[in-house]
Amino acid sequence: MAQLKLRYYPDPVLKQKTRKISMFDASVRKLATDMLDTMYKSDGVGLAAPQVGVSKRIMVIDVAGEDEPRRPVVFINPEIIESEGEMVGQEGCLSFPDVFFEVKRASRVVVRFQNLRGEVLKLTAENNLLCRAIQHEIDHLDGKLFIEQAAVPLQAELELAKQGLNDGDVERLQDQFDQHKAQQAAQDQDGGVISLKTAQPSKVTI
Ligand code: NI
Numbered sequence: 001m002a003q004l005k006l007r008y009y010p011d012p013v014l015k016q017k018t019r020k021i022s023m024f025d026a027s028v029r030k031l032a033t034d035m036l037d038t039m040y041k042s043d044g045v046g047l048a049a050p051q052v053g054v055s056k057r058i059m060v061i062d063v064a065g066e067d068e069p070r071r072p073v074v075f076i077n078p079e080i081i082e083s084e085g086e087m088v089g090q091e092g093c094l095s096f097p098d099v100f101f102e103v104k105r106a107s108r109v110v111v112r113f114q115n116l117r118g119e120v121l122k123l124t125a126e127n128n129l130l131c132r133a134i135q136h137e138i139d140h141l142d143g144k145l146f147i148e149q150a151a152v153p154l155q156a157e158l159e160l161a162k163q164g165l166n167d168g169d170v171e172r173l174q175d176q177f178d179q180h181k182a183q184q185a186a187q188d189q190d191g192g193v194i195s196l197k198t199a200q201p202s203k204v205t206i
Contacts, residue, residue, distance in 0.1 A: 013055060
């Protein structure tokens, strides 16, 4: 096992669409093992190949809790074949250290993928961290980043500004976001809106 070098935003490899994998050989097994090693050592629950500079359609996820045995899943050539509902929750990304904000995702997905032997499998995930992680990592494979999926784009802009990842004025953005939250809270009270937030650890890096 070897730890691979993580690529950080705005590394251009993160915006590239990946190539499908057609050979299920030792090199793919080694890549998967090294990606898992890198993910565990970085305290992430998911990692996609572009995040280690490899533009191939492979990602790894392990949503087991800290006290549970590891449950790694390797997804090769994954595609979402069903998607429905909506859930909003905090998300982070190993390519954006210390950046967390709310992201809107489908609340149920069915993903078709191949394992390391090339066998085709299907997996359903609903209203949980696995469901969120699958969507986040597949986006990476399509060259899409979670900043494009922010529930409130202003919040993503603010959190990026705090880490110096854009040239936004943190104080001004914070004021705007606080105003937005106050307005939202008032509207929710008026309309009796049910919160779409789902239970999950508050800060996950995927
Ligand atoms: Ni990510």
